[in-house]
Amino acid sequence: MTDVIEVRGLVKRFGSVVAVGDLSFAIQSGTVTGFLGPNGAGKTTTLRALLGLVNPTSGTATVFGQPYRKLQDPSRRIGAALEASGFHPGRRAIDHLRIAALAAGIATARARGALAEVGMEPAAERRVGGFSLGMRQRLALAGALLGQPEVLVLDEPANGLDPEGIHWMRGFLRSYADQGGTVLISSHVLSEVAQTVDHVVIVAGGRLVASATLAELTDRTSGGTVRLRSEQAETLRDALVARGATAALADADAVVVTGSDARDVGRMVADTGVPVFEMTTDGSNLEDVFLQLTSSDVGQP
Protein backbone atom coordinates (compact mmCIF):
# COMPACT_ATOMS: atom_id res chain seq x y z
CA MET A 1 0.00 0.00 0.00
CA THR A 2 1.29 3.43 -0.82
CA ASP A 3 0.83 6.67 1.01
CA VAL A 4 -1.54 8.87 -0.92
CA ILE A 5 -1.44 11.70 1.57
CA GLU A 6 1.53 12.54 3.72
CA VAL A 7 1.73 15.32 6.28
CA ARG A 8 5.17 15.74 7.79
CA GLY A 9 6.13 18.15 10.56
CA LEU A 10 3.36 20.53 9.55
CA VAL A 11 3.30 23.80 11.47
CA LYS A 12 0.94 26.68 10.75
CA ARG A 13 0.84 29.86 12.78
CA PHE A 14 -1.65 32.66 12.22
CA GLY A 15 0.04 35.58 13.94
CA SER A 16 0.64 34.38 17.47
CA VAL A 17 -1.94 31.58 17.23
CA VAL A 18 -0.53 28.12 16.54
CA ALA A 19 -3.26 26.39 14.52
CA VAL A 20 -1.19 23.32 13.72
CA GLY A 21 1.93 22.41 15.71
CA ASP A 22 4.28 19.81 14.26
CA LEU A 23 1.69 17.39 12.87
CA SER A 24 2.69 14.25 10.99
CA PHE A 25 0.56 11.42 9.63
CA ALA A 26 0.05 9.44 6.44
CA ILE A 27 -2.99 8.08 4.66
CA GLN A 28 -2.71 4.90 2.65
CA SER A 29 -4.38 4.21 -0.63
CA GLY A 30 -7.74 2.49 -0.39
CA THR A 31 -8.49 3.43 3.22
CA VAL A 32 -11.27 5.49 4.69
CA THR A 33 -9.75 7.64 7.40
CA GLY A 34 -11.55 9.75 9.93
CA PHE A 35 -9.65 12.95 10.69
CA LEU A 36 -10.98 13.71 14.14
CA GLY A 37 -10.60 16.30 16.79
CA PRO A 38 -12.62 18.91 18.64
CA ASN A 39 -13.44 22.21 17.00
CA GLY A 40 -10.32 24.34 16.76
CA ALA A 41 -8.00 21.33 16.78
CA GLY A 42 -6.45 22.41 13.48
CA LYS A 43 -8.28 19.97 11.18
CA THR A 44 -9.45 22.51 8.64
CA THR A 45 -6.10 24.30 8.59
CA THR A 46 -4.34 20.99 8.00
CA LEU A 47 -6.66 20.12 5.12
CA ARG A 48 -6.24 23.59 3.62
CA ALA A 49 -2.45 23.28 3.84
CA LEU A 50 -2.70 19.86 2.21
CA LEU A 51 -4.71 21.35 -0.65
CA GLY A 52 -2.41 24.30 -1.31
CA LEU A 53 -4.79 26.91 0.05
CA VAL A 54 -2.76 27.80 3.10
CA ASN A 55 1.02 28.18 3.14
CA PRO A 56 2.59 26.11 5.94
CA THR A 57 4.83 27.99 8.34
CA SER A 58 7.06 24.93 8.16
CA GLY A 59 6.80 21.28 7.27
CA THR A 60 5.19 19.71 4.23
CA ALA A 61 1.88 18.25 3.16
CA THR A 62 1.83 16.22 -0.04
CA VAL A 63 -0.61 14.26 -2.16
CA PHE A 64 0.71 11.53 -4.46
CA GLY A 65 4.16 12.54 -3.27
CA GLN A 66 4.03 16.15 -4.36
CA PRO A 67 2.55 19.45 -3.21
CA TYR A 68 -1.04 19.90 -4.37
CA ARG A 69 -0.09 23.05 -6.27
CA LYS A 70 2.26 21.02 -8.46
CA LEU A 71 -0.36 18.40 -9.43
CA GLN A 72 -1.33 18.13 -13.06
CA ASP A 73 -5.11 17.95 -13.37
CA PRO A 74 -5.79 17.99 -9.61
CA SER A 75 -9.56 17.67 -10.07
CA ARG A 76 -9.15 14.28 -11.74
CA ARG A 77 -6.94 12.94 -8.95
CA ILE A 78 -8.26 14.36 -5.71
CA GLY A 79 -11.66 15.84 -5.02
CA ALA A 80 -12.20 18.13 -2.06
CA ALA A 81 -15.29 19.55 -0.42
CA LEU A 82 -14.11 22.03 2.15
CA GLU A 83 -16.94 24.21 3.28
CA ALA A 84 -20.61 24.49 2.76
CA SER A 85 -20.65 28.22 2.27
CA GLY A 86 -18.38 28.47 -0.77
CA PHE A 87 -20.97 29.33 -3.38
CA HIS A 88 -22.22 32.55 -4.89
CA PRO A 89 -25.84 32.65 -3.69
CA GLY A 90 -27.09 34.05 -6.99
CA ARG A 91 -25.66 31.26 -9.11
CA ARG A 92 -27.56 28.12 -10.07
CA ALA A 93 -26.21 24.80 -8.83
CA ILE A 94 -25.59 23.48 -12.32
CA ASP A 95 -23.69 26.64 -13.33
CA HIS A 96 -21.47 26.37 -10.31
CA LEU A 97 -20.41 22.90 -11.44
CA ARG A 98 -20.11 23.91 -15.08
CA ILE A 99 -17.67 26.65 -14.10
CA ALA A 100 -15.56 24.19 -12.11
CA ALA A 101 -15.69 21.67 -14.96
CA LEU A 102 -14.65 24.26 -17.54
CA ALA A 103 -11.72 25.42 -15.42
CA ALA A 104 -10.65 21.83 -14.80
CA GLY A 105 -10.84 20.86 -18.46
CA ILE A 106 -13.70 18.44 -17.82
CA ALA A 107 -16.67 18.25 -20.20
CA THR A 108 -19.37 20.55 -18.83
CA ALA A 109 -21.94 17.82 -19.49
CA ARG A 110 -20.37 15.98 -16.55
CA ALA A 111 -21.84 18.64 -14.22
CA ARG A 112 -25.29 17.08 -14.42
CA GLY A 113 -23.87 13.62 -13.81
CA ALA A 114 -22.10 14.76 -10.66
CA LEU A 115 -25.31 16.39 -9.40
CA ALA A 116 -27.19 13.15 -10.05
CA GLU A 117 -24.60 11.19 -8.07
CA VAL A 118 -25.41 13.22 -4.96
CA GLY A 119 -29.14 13.14 -5.58
CA MET A 120 -29.36 16.84 -6.39
CA GLU A 121 -30.49 16.76 -10.00
CA PRO A 122 -33.96 18.14 -9.27
CA ALA A 123 -32.32 21.28 -7.81
CA ALA A 124 -29.92 21.79 -10.73
CA GLU A 125 -31.60 24.93 -12.04
CA ARG A 126 -32.11 26.51 -8.63
CA ARG A 127 -29.99 29.31 -7.20
CA VAL A 128 -27.71 28.21 -4.38
CA GLY A 129 -28.90 31.06 -2.14
CA GLY A 130 -32.09 29.15 -1.38
CA PHE A 131 -30.33 25.90 -0.47
CA SER A 132 -30.31 24.34 2.97
CA LEU A 133 -26.97 23.55 4.58
CA GLY A 134 -27.48 19.90 3.71
CA MET A 135 -28.04 20.73 0.03
CA ARG A 136 -24.90 22.86 0.01
CA GLN A 137 -22.98 19.93 1.46
CA ARG A 138 -24.24 17.72 -1.35
CA LEU A 139 -23.39 20.34 -3.96
CA ALA A 140 -19.88 20.65 -2.52
CA LEU A 141 -19.57 16.87 -2.73
CA ALA A 142 -20.75 16.98 -6.35
CA GLY A 143 -17.96 19.47 -7.03
CA ALA A 144 -15.45 17.06 -5.51
CA LEU A 145 -16.77 14.24 -7.70
CA LEU A 146 -16.63 16.18 -10.97
CA GLY A 147 -13.29 14.76 -12.07
CA GLN A 148 -14.11 11.25 -10.82
CA PRO A 149 -11.03 11.31 -8.58
CA GLU A 150 -9.52 8.38 -6.72
CA VAL A 151 -9.15 10.38 -3.49
CA LEU A 152 -11.76 12.42 -1.63
CA VAL A 153 -11.00 14.96 1.09
CA LEU A 154 -14.14 16.03 2.92
CA ASP A 155 -14.22 18.60 5.68
CA GLU A 156 -17.09 18.02 8.11
CA PRO A 157 -19.40 16.76 5.34
CA ALA A 158 -22.04 15.67 7.83
CA ASN A 159 -22.50 19.17 9.25
CA GLY A 160 -26.02 20.33 8.60
CA LEU A 161 -27.19 16.98 7.27
CA ASP A 162 -30.39 15.56 8.68
CA PRO A 163 -30.38 11.92 9.87
CA GLU A 164 -31.54 10.79 6.45
CA GLY A 165 -28.71 12.79 4.86
CA ILE A 166 -26.12 11.31 7.21
CA HIS A 167 -27.40 7.85 6.40
CA TRP A 168 -27.10 8.64 2.71
CA MET A 169 -23.58 10.02 3.15
CA ARG A 170 -22.47 6.87 4.94
CA GLY A 171 -23.82 4.71 2.16
CA PHE A 172 -22.21 6.91 -0.45
CA LEU A 173 -18.78 6.79 1.19
CA ARG A 174 -19.02 3.06 1.68
CA SER A 175 -19.71 2.44 -1.99
CA TYR A 176 -16.98 4.90 -2.99
CA ALA A 177 -14.51 3.02 -0.78
CA ASP A 178 -15.72 -0.34 -2.07
CA GLN A 179 -14.72 0.78 -5.54
CA GLY A 180 -11.19 1.35 -4.29
CA GLY A 181 -11.40 5.04 -3.46
CA THR A 182 -9.41 6.64 -0.68
CA VAL A 183 -11.24 8.98 1.67
CA LEU A 184 -10.05 11.44 4.29
CA ILE A 185 -13.06 12.76 6.18
CA SER A 186 -12.88 15.21 9.04
CA SER A 187 -15.35 15.42 11.87
CA HIS A 188 -15.53 16.61 15.43
CA VAL A 189 -17.90 13.79 16.33
CA LEU A 190 -16.41 10.30 16.29
CA SER A 191 -19.77 8.54 16.34
CA GLU A 192 -20.69 10.36 13.12
CA VAL A 193 -17.98 8.57 11.18
CA ALA A 194 -17.32 5.49 13.34
CA GLN A 195 -19.52 3.35 11.10
CA THR A 196 -17.75 4.50 7.96
CA VAL A 197 -14.04 4.74 8.67
CA ASP A 198 -11.45 2.05 9.15
CA HIS A 199 -8.65 4.35 10.30
CA VAL A 200 -8.61 7.35 12.57
CA VAL A 201 -6.20 10.23 12.88
CA ILE A 202 -7.02 12.17 16.01
CA VAL A 203 -5.70 15.66 16.66
CA ALA A 204 -6.13 18.07 19.53
CA GLY A 205 -4.61 21.49 19.95
CA GLY A 206 -2.89 21.18 16.58
CA ARG A 207 -1.04 18.01 17.58
CA LEU A 208 -1.44 14.33 16.79
CA VAL A 209 -2.85 12.31 19.69
CA ALA A 210 -3.61 9.05 17.89
CA SER A 211 -3.23 7.46 14.50
CA ALA A 212 -4.66 3.96 14.49
CA THR A 213 -7.15 1.61 12.95
CA LEU A 214 -10.63 1.79 14.37
CA ALA A 215 -10.13 -1.73 15.73
CA GLU A 216 -7.06 -0.62 17.67
CA LEU A 217 -8.99 2.28 19.09
CA THR A 218 -11.86 -0.01 20.03
CA ASP A 219 -9.40 -2.23 21.90
CA ARG A 220 -8.65 0.68 24.17
CA THR A 221 -12.29 0.66 25.19
CA SER A 222 -12.07 -2.79 26.77
CA GLY A 223 -13.04 -2.27 30.35
CA GLY A 224 -16.21 -0.57 29.27
CA THR A 225 -19.66 -1.30 30.59
CA VAL A 226 -22.12 -4.07 29.85
CA ARG A 227 -25.73 -3.56 30.79
CA LEU A 228 -27.92 -6.53 31.61
CA ARG A 229 -31.64 -6.62 32.21
CA SER A 230 -33.21 -9.41 34.17
CA GLU A 231 -36.36 -10.05 36.20
CA GLN A 232 -34.03 -11.23 38.95
CA ALA A 233 -31.62 -8.35 38.84
CA GLU A 234 -30.50 -8.53 42.45
CA THR A 235 -29.83 -12.25 42.28
CA LEU A 236 -27.90 -11.70 39.07
CA ARG A 237 -25.81 -8.94 40.61
CA ASP A 238 -24.92 -11.03 43.61
CA ALA A 239 -24.05 -14.02 41.44
CA LEU A 240 -21.80 -11.91 39.23
CA VAL A 241 -20.05 -10.26 42.17
CA ALA A 242 -19.49 -13.73 43.62
CA ARG A 243 -17.69 -14.59 40.36
CA GLY A 244 -15.38 -11.61 40.70
CA ALA A 245 -17.11 -9.12 38.43
CA THR A 246 -17.70 -5.47 39.29
CA ALA A 247 -21.47 -5.30 39.06
CA ALA A 248 -24.03 -2.88 40.39
CA LEU A 249 -27.78 -2.53 40.34
CA ALA A 250 -28.67 0.22 37.89
CA ASP A 251 -32.41 -0.15 38.04
CA ALA A 252 -34.99 -2.47 39.52
CA ASP A 253 -34.41 -4.79 36.56
CA ALA A 254 -30.95 -3.73 35.36
CA VAL A 255 -27.36 -4.57 36.29
CA VAL A 256 -24.32 -2.76 34.98
CA VAL A 257 -21.03 -4.62 34.81
CA THR A 258 -17.85 -2.59 34.46
CA GLY A 259 -14.29 -3.63 33.68
CA SER A 260 -15.12 -6.85 31.82
CA ASP A 261 -15.65 -7.30 28.13
CA ALA A 262 -18.97 -8.49 26.80
CA ARG A 263 -17.69 -11.98 25.99
CA ASP A 264 -16.65 -12.64 29.58
CA VAL A 265 -19.85 -11.19 30.99
CA GLY A 266 -21.89 -13.44 28.70
CA ARG A 267 -20.04 -16.51 29.92
CA MET A 268 -20.51 -15.52 33.55
CA VAL A 269 -24.21 -14.92 33.05
CA ALA A 270 -24.66 -18.36 31.49
CA ASP A 271 -22.74 -19.75 34.41
CA THR A 272 -25.10 -18.14 36.93
CA GLY A 273 -28.14 -19.60 35.21
CA VAL A 274 -30.14 -16.43 35.85
CA PRO A 275 -32.37 -15.62 32.87
CA VAL A 276 -31.52 -12.33 31.16
CA PHE A 277 -33.80 -10.64 28.63
CA GLU A 278 -31.46 -7.92 27.39
CA MET A 279 -27.74 -7.43 27.13
CA THR A 280 -26.13 -4.30 25.69
CA THR A 281 -22.60 -2.98 25.57
CA ASP A 282 -22.35 0.72 26.06
CA GLY A 283 -21.42 2.17 22.67
CA SER A 284 -20.44 5.49 24.10
CA ASN A 285 -17.13 4.06 25.23
CA LEU A 286 -15.46 4.76 21.90
CA GLU A 287 -16.64 8.30 22.39
CA ASP A 288 -15.15 8.26 25.91
CA VAL A 289 -11.75 7.27 24.52
CA PHE A 290 -12.05 10.03 21.97
CA LEU A 291 -12.89 12.56 24.66
CA GLN A 292 -10.04 11.34 26.85
CA LEU A 293 -7.59 11.58 23.98
CA THR A 294 -8.65 15.03 22.92
CA SER A 295 -9.25 16.71 26.26
CA SER A 296 -6.53 19.27 26.84
CA ASP A 297 -4.85 17.75 29.91
CA VAL A 298 -4.50 14.29 28.42
CA GLY A 299 -3.42 15.51 25.01
CA GLN A 300 0.06 16.41 26.24
CA PRO A 301 2.80 13.82 25.72
Place this chain on the structure above:
Amino acid sequence: MISLVRAEVLKLRTTRVFFGLCAAVAAFTILGVVAGILTAGNSGSPALGSAASARNIFGSGGTAGIFALVLGILAVTGEIRHGAITQTFLVTPRRPRVVVAKLIAMVVAAGALGLLASVITVAVAWPWLAAKDVGVSLLSSDVGAVMLLGIAGTALFGVIGVGVGALVRNQVAAIVGALVWEFVLENILVGVVPSVGKWLPGAAARGLTRETLQNGSLLPAWGAALVLVAYCLAFSIAGAQLLIRRDVT
Protein backbone atom coordinates in the same frame (compact mmCIF):
# COMPACT_ATOMS: atom_id res chain seq x y z
CA MET B 1 -5.74 28.97 -20.47
CA ILE B 2 -8.60 29.53 -22.91
CA SER B 3 -10.90 27.28 -20.90
CA LEU B 4 -9.89 29.11 -17.72
CA VAL B 5 -10.85 32.42 -19.32
CA ARG B 6 -14.12 30.85 -20.46
CA ALA B 7 -14.74 29.68 -16.89
CA GLU B 8 -14.18 33.21 -15.61
CA VAL B 9 -16.52 34.64 -18.25
CA LEU B 10 -19.10 32.01 -17.32
CA LYS B 11 -18.81 33.14 -13.69
CA LEU B 12 -19.71 36.67 -14.75
CA ARG B 13 -22.57 35.50 -16.94
CA THR B 14 -24.20 33.24 -14.36
CA THR B 15 -25.08 35.80 -11.71
CA ARG B 16 -27.43 38.74 -12.11
CA VAL B 17 -24.73 41.28 -11.25
CA PHE B 18 -23.42 41.63 -14.79
CA PHE B 19 -26.87 42.11 -16.29
CA GLY B 20 -27.83 44.59 -13.62
CA LEU B 21 -24.75 46.61 -14.46
CA CYS B 22 -25.61 46.38 -18.17
CA ALA B 23 -29.02 47.85 -17.38
CA ALA B 24 -27.41 50.63 -15.35
CA VAL B 25 -24.96 51.41 -18.15
CA ALA B 26 -27.82 51.54 -20.65
CA ALA B 27 -29.86 53.86 -18.44
CA PHE B 28 -27.01 56.25 -17.69
CA THR B 29 -25.87 56.32 -21.31
CA ILE B 30 -29.36 57.20 -22.56
CA LEU B 31 -29.61 59.91 -19.89
CA GLY B 32 -26.22 61.27 -20.93
CA VAL B 33 -27.08 61.37 -24.63
CA VAL B 34 -30.48 62.94 -24.04
CA ALA B 35 -29.02 65.56 -21.70
CA GLY B 36 -26.14 66.17 -24.09
CA ILE B 37 -28.43 66.85 -27.05
CA LEU B 38 -31.05 68.85 -25.14
CA THR B 39 -28.53 71.13 -23.43
CA ALA B 40 -26.29 71.65 -26.49
CA GLY B 41 -25.95 75.33 -27.24
CA ASN B 42 -27.36 76.38 -23.87
CA SER B 43 -25.45 77.95 -20.99
CA GLY B 44 -21.99 77.65 -22.41
CA SER B 45 -22.10 74.10 -23.75
CA PRO B 46 -21.01 73.83 -27.39
CA ALA B 47 -23.68 74.07 -30.08
CA LEU B 48 -24.87 71.03 -32.00
CA GLY B 49 -22.80 70.40 -35.10
CA SER B 50 -19.54 71.47 -33.48
CA ALA B 51 -16.78 68.95 -32.89
CA ALA B 52 -16.88 69.63 -29.16
CA SER B 53 -20.59 68.90 -29.04
CA ALA B 54 -20.12 65.65 -30.94
CA ARG B 55 -17.47 64.57 -28.43
CA ASN B 56 -19.73 65.55 -25.62
CA ILE B 57 -22.67 63.52 -26.92
CA PHE B 58 -20.80 60.52 -28.25
CA GLY B 59 -18.64 60.36 -25.15
CA SER B 60 -21.75 59.75 -23.02
CA GLY B 61 -20.82 56.09 -22.79
CA GLY B 62 -17.88 57.13 -20.60
CA THR B 63 -20.13 56.60 -17.58
CA ALA B 64 -19.75 52.86 -18.30
CA GLY B 65 -16.28 53.14 -16.76
CA ILE B 66 -17.59 53.48 -13.22
CA PHE B 67 -19.84 50.44 -13.69
CA ALA B 68 -16.90 48.50 -15.10
CA LEU B 69 -14.94 49.45 -11.99
CA VAL B 70 -17.78 48.09 -9.84
CA LEU B 71 -17.95 44.93 -11.97
CA GLY B 72 -14.23 44.34 -11.47
CA ILE B 73 -14.48 44.87 -7.74
CA LEU B 74 -17.49 42.55 -7.46
CA ALA B 75 -15.83 39.85 -9.54
CA VAL B 76 -13.04 39.48 -6.98
CA THR B 77 -14.63 40.46 -3.67
CA GLY B 78 -17.74 38.39 -4.42
CA GLU B 79 -15.60 35.27 -4.66
CA ILE B 80 -13.78 36.14 -1.48
CA ARG B 81 -16.94 37.04 0.40
CA HIS B 82 -18.83 33.88 -0.47
CA GLY B 83 -15.81 31.61 -0.14
CA ALA B 84 -16.03 30.55 -3.78
CA ILE B 85 -12.33 31.41 -4.13
CA THR B 86 -11.61 28.14 -2.31
CA GLN B 87 -13.22 26.17 -5.12
CA THR B 88 -11.44 28.29 -7.72
CA PHE B 89 -8.00 27.61 -6.27
CA LEU B 90 -8.78 23.94 -5.65
CA VAL B 91 -9.58 23.46 -9.31
CA THR B 92 -6.64 25.60 -10.47
CA PRO B 93 -4.01 25.60 -7.73
CA ARG B 94 -1.58 27.52 -9.96
CA ARG B 95 -2.92 30.85 -8.88
CA PRO B 96 -1.15 33.12 -11.37
CA ARG B 97 -3.11 31.37 -14.14
CA VAL B 98 -6.37 32.14 -12.34
CA VAL B 99 -5.44 35.79 -11.94
CA VAL B 100 -4.44 36.20 -15.58
CA ALA B 101 -7.66 34.47 -16.71
CA LYS B 102 -9.67 36.77 -14.45
CA LEU B 103 -8.01 39.87 -15.90
CA ILE B 104 -8.56 38.73 -19.49
CA ALA B 105 -12.18 37.86 -18.73
CA MET B 106 -12.64 41.29 -17.21
CA VAL B 107 -11.25 43.00 -20.32
CA VAL B 108 -13.88 41.07 -22.28
CA ALA B 109 -16.76 41.75 -19.88
CA ALA B 110 -15.95 45.39 -19.15
CA GLY B 111 -15.24 45.90 -22.84
CA ALA B 112 -18.73 44.53 -23.49
CA LEU B 113 -20.16 47.14 -21.10
CA GLY B 114 -18.30 49.82 -23.07
CA LEU B 115 -19.50 48.41 -26.37
CA LEU B 116 -23.06 48.36 -25.08
CA ALA B 117 -22.73 52.02 -24.11
CA SER B 118 -21.43 52.90 -27.58
CA VAL B 119 -24.15 50.99 -29.38
CA ILE B 120 -26.83 52.69 -27.29
CA THR B 121 -25.23 56.08 -27.81
CA VAL B 122 -25.29 55.65 -31.57
CA ALA B 123 -28.79 54.18 -31.56
CA VAL B 124 -30.17 57.18 -29.67
CA ALA B 125 -28.02 60.04 -30.92
CA TRP B 126 -27.64 59.27 -34.59
CA PRO B 127 -31.30 59.24 -35.70
CA TRP B 128 -32.09 62.11 -33.35
CA LEU B 129 -29.29 64.27 -34.73
CA ALA B 130 -30.20 63.27 -38.28
CA ALA B 131 -33.75 64.43 -37.59
CA LYS B 132 -32.32 67.74 -36.44
CA ASP B 133 -30.32 67.90 -39.68
CA VAL B 134 -27.04 67.76 -37.79
CA GLY B 135 -24.56 65.85 -39.92
CA VAL B 136 -22.52 63.28 -38.03
CA SER B 137 -19.94 60.91 -39.46
CA LEU B 138 -19.38 57.87 -37.29
CA LEU B 139 -15.91 57.62 -38.79
CA SER B 140 -14.79 61.06 -37.72
CA SER B 141 -12.25 61.31 -34.92
CA ASP B 142 -14.81 63.19 -32.83
CA VAL B 143 -17.26 60.30 -32.96
CA GLY B 144 -15.72 56.97 -33.91
CA ALA B 145 -12.41 57.47 -32.15
CA VAL B 146 -14.12 58.87 -29.05
CA MET B 147 -16.30 55.79 -28.80
CA LEU B 148 -13.45 53.34 -29.43
CA LEU B 149 -11.37 55.05 -26.77
CA GLY B 150 -14.38 54.98 -24.48
CA ILE B 151 -14.67 51.21 -24.89
CA ALA B 152 -10.96 50.77 -24.23
CA GLY B 153 -11.17 53.02 -21.16
CA THR B 154 -14.11 51.04 -19.82
CA ALA B 155 -12.20 47.78 -20.24
CA LEU B 156 -9.24 49.29 -18.38
CA PHE B 157 -11.51 50.38 -15.53
CA GLY B 158 -12.75 46.81 -15.18
CA VAL B 159 -9.15 45.67 -14.78
CA ILE B 160 -8.47 48.41 -12.22
CA GLY B 161 -11.56 47.17 -10.35
CA VAL B 162 -10.15 43.63 -10.18
CA GLY B 163 -6.95 45.07 -8.70
CA VAL B 164 -8.82 47.23 -6.19
CA GLY B 165 -11.02 44.30 -5.18
CA ALA B 166 -8.01 42.04 -4.66
CA LEU B 167 -6.27 44.67 -2.56
CA VAL B 168 -9.22 45.73 -0.40
CA ARG B 169 -10.92 42.26 -0.26
CA ASN B 170 -13.94 43.55 1.65
CA GLN B 171 -16.73 44.01 -0.87
CA VAL B 172 -18.60 46.88 0.73
CA ALA B 173 -15.44 48.78 1.67
CA ALA B 174 -14.02 48.40 -1.84
CA ILE B 175 -17.15 49.63 -3.62
CA VAL B 176 -17.91 52.46 -1.24
CA GLY B 177 -14.25 53.47 -1.26
CA ALA B 178 -14.01 53.41 -5.05
CA LEU B 179 -17.23 55.39 -5.52
CA VAL B 180 -16.34 57.97 -2.88
CA TRP B 181 -12.95 58.34 -4.52
CA GLU B 182 -14.34 58.75 -8.03
CA PHE B 183 -17.31 60.98 -7.25
CA VAL B 184 -16.04 63.02 -4.32
CA LEU B 185 -12.33 62.99 -3.58
CA GLU B 186 -11.13 62.99 -7.15
CA ASN B 187 -13.55 65.76 -8.15
CA ILE B 188 -12.32 67.86 -5.25
CA LEU B 189 -8.71 67.29 -6.23
CA VAL B 190 -9.43 68.02 -9.89
CA GLY B 191 -11.18 71.22 -8.90
CA VAL B 192 -8.67 72.43 -6.34
CA VAL B 193 -5.39 71.29 -7.89
CA PRO B 194 -6.09 70.63 -11.58
CA SER B 195 -2.39 70.14 -12.34
CA VAL B 196 -2.45 67.08 -10.08
CA GLY B 197 -6.08 66.15 -10.70
CA LYS B 198 -5.66 65.53 -14.41
CA TRP B 199 -3.33 62.61 -13.64
CA LEU B 200 -6.00 60.79 -11.60
CA PRO B 201 -7.85 57.84 -13.16
CA GLY B 202 -11.27 59.45 -13.57
CA ALA B 203 -9.86 62.59 -15.13
CA ALA B 204 -7.61 60.49 -17.34
CA ALA B 205 -10.67 58.60 -18.58
CA ARG B 206 -12.35 61.89 -19.45
CA GLY B 207 -9.15 62.97 -21.14
CA LEU B 208 -9.46 59.91 -23.35
CA THR B 209 -12.78 60.95 -24.79
CA ARG B 210 -13.53 64.61 -24.14
CA GLU B 211 -10.26 66.45 -24.32
CA THR B 212 -11.66 69.45 -26.20
CA LEU B 213 -14.27 70.08 -23.54
CA GLN B 214 -11.93 71.35 -20.91
CA ASN B 215 -8.79 71.80 -22.92
CA GLY B 216 -5.73 72.19 -20.78
CA SER B 217 -7.26 70.82 -17.62
CA LEU B 218 -7.20 67.28 -19.00
CA LEU B 219 -4.41 65.17 -20.42
CA PRO B 220 -4.32 64.67 -24.19
CA ALA B 221 -5.82 61.35 -25.32
CA TRP B 222 -2.48 59.61 -25.79
CA GLY B 223 -1.24 60.77 -22.39
CA ALA B 224 -4.50 59.78 -20.73
CA ALA B 225 -4.25 56.34 -22.33
CA LEU B 226 -0.73 55.86 -20.98
CA VAL B 227 -1.77 57.01 -17.52
CA LEU B 228 -4.77 54.64 -17.47
CA VAL B 229 -2.66 51.72 -18.61
CA ALA B 230 -0.18 52.55 -15.85
CA TYR B 231 -2.98 52.53 -13.24
CA CYS B 232 -4.18 49.23 -14.66
CA LEU B 233 -0.77 47.63 -14.36
CA ALA B 234 -0.15 49.02 -10.88
CA PHE B 235 -3.49 47.89 -9.42
CA SER B 236 -3.62 44.53 -11.17
CA ILE B 237 -0.03 43.60 -10.35
CA ALA B 238 -0.37 44.64 -6.70
CA GLY B 239 -3.72 42.87 -6.39
CA ALA B 240 -2.42 39.75 -8.14
CA GLN B 241 0.52 39.51 -5.75
CA LEU B 242 -1.89 39.48 -2.82
CA LEU B 243 -4.24 36.92 -4.40
CA ILE B 244 -1.35 34.64 -5.26
CA ARG B 245 0.38 34.77 -1.89
CA ARG B 246 -2.39 34.99 0.67
CA ASP B 247 -3.77 32.08 2.63
CA VAL B 248 -7.31 31.18 1.64
CA THR B 249 -9.04 30.38 4.90
